[in-house]
Amino acid sequence: CQIIPHFSYSGKGIDWTDDEIKLALAVSAEGYLWEKRKNIRHRVRINLKHNYKKKELEKLLDLCNIQYEKKKYNPHDLEYDTYLFYWDKSFKVFPLEWYGMSKRQFMLVKENITIWDGNVQIGRGGTYSTTKKENADFIQFCVTSLNHRCSIKIDNRNFRKRDYIL
Helix, strand or coil, X not given: CCCCCCCECCCCCCCCCHHHHHHHHHHHHHXXXXXXXXXXXXXXXXXXXXXXXXXXXXXXXXXCCCCEEEECCCCCCCCCEEEEEEECCCCCCCCHHHHHCCHHHHHHHHHHHHHXXXXXXXXXXXXXXXXXXXXXXXXXXXXXXXXXCCCCEEECCCCCCCEEEC
């Protein structure tokens, strides 16, 4: 039996724009979702400290034509901005339909996931971390389908939630 560390795969693609995919990555990583009410879109709250993330989120919300409120809720930490908006495509766990993305869409995910839930190391590429096993599995599938090796390391220290690091 031979282990296949990477492969080439492309699905038919999903009916999402590039900007919607990028926004979904931000919401999945940084967002808090209020429970969906009957016939009402998800209400999303995102708290951000880093200016590059704030600028990217505002750009994506504008490109997706989503109205949002920007507030400062913590008077003791004015570096944080809170964004509130409604979006019916929001989620915390990647949907199964995303496994059918085209190669170009997988590349888009690979190039943008570390902006929100990762770390880029110069000369070594990036790492992605999540507490959700389903998200780690999807990102591993996404990266390996592009002919790149990608393994999952589990950080299981007792003082915090289990973390999956790719």
